[in-house]
Amino acid sequence: MDVYEAVASRHAVRAFLDRPVEPEVLSRVLTAAAHAPSGGNLQPWHIYVLSGDPLSRLKERIAARVAAGDRGDALEVPLYPDPMGTPYRERLSDFGKRRYGSLGIAQDDLAARARVRAGNWNCFGASTALFCYLDRNMPPPQWGDAGMYLQTVMLLLRSEGLDSCPQIAWAEYHRTIAEVIEPPQERVLYCGMSIGYADPEPPAPRMPRAPLSDTVTFLR
Secondary structure, eight states: OOHHHHHHHOOBOOOBOSOOOOHHHHHHHHHHHTTSOOGGGOOOOEEEEEEHHHHHHHHHHHHHHHHTTOOOOOOSSOSSOSSOOTTHHHHHHHHHHHHHHTTTOOTTOHHHHHHHHGGGGGGGGOSEEEEEEEETTOOHHHHHHHHHHHHHHHHHHHHTTOEEEEEGGGGGGHHHHHHHHOOOTTEEEEEEEEEEOBOOSSOOOOOOOOOHHHHOOOOO
16 A cells, blocks of 8 residues: 555545454554654654553543543543634634534434444444553643644554544543543653444545645745
């Protein structure tokens, strides 16, 4: 699979087969992903990969919190800008309409939307989850570096026939994740990522991208 095909075929998968990911494949992907660029070669990412019993414990603990009506922890890092201006507000709204509309869920059916969203904390059925932390004192450029690293991971997973779903939603239950992972206090959760083999049914809607003219300016 060439890089263009990997980029084009990568998307956030939200339904996975109950099939384990081979440890040697993950090791190969994460070894190669370490070549992602980082300013000053700081390599600011700290990665934790969970499967088996540790991941099962995490899923069970968060499921219990959700079932009890616990809406999560105070965020350590904002997930979105507040207030959210144009065109980002419209793009987020369009995402919601496409995501929940494809499942036949009305925009005002908050209970149904919450049930679907709870799939995040079951990794959408995936057998493996990755969690990315950074040191709390890292400024925005290092967060950008971590983003480039995670994109590299996702593209390499595609080259191995695997799929993924990056999830900032995990940050909403960061205390429970920390109970299982036990990261040093100086680290803060960036996001999680579900990893596995995509379930081809049901097909998920592909999210559109803005036209090039909306995001790129050529000066010649």
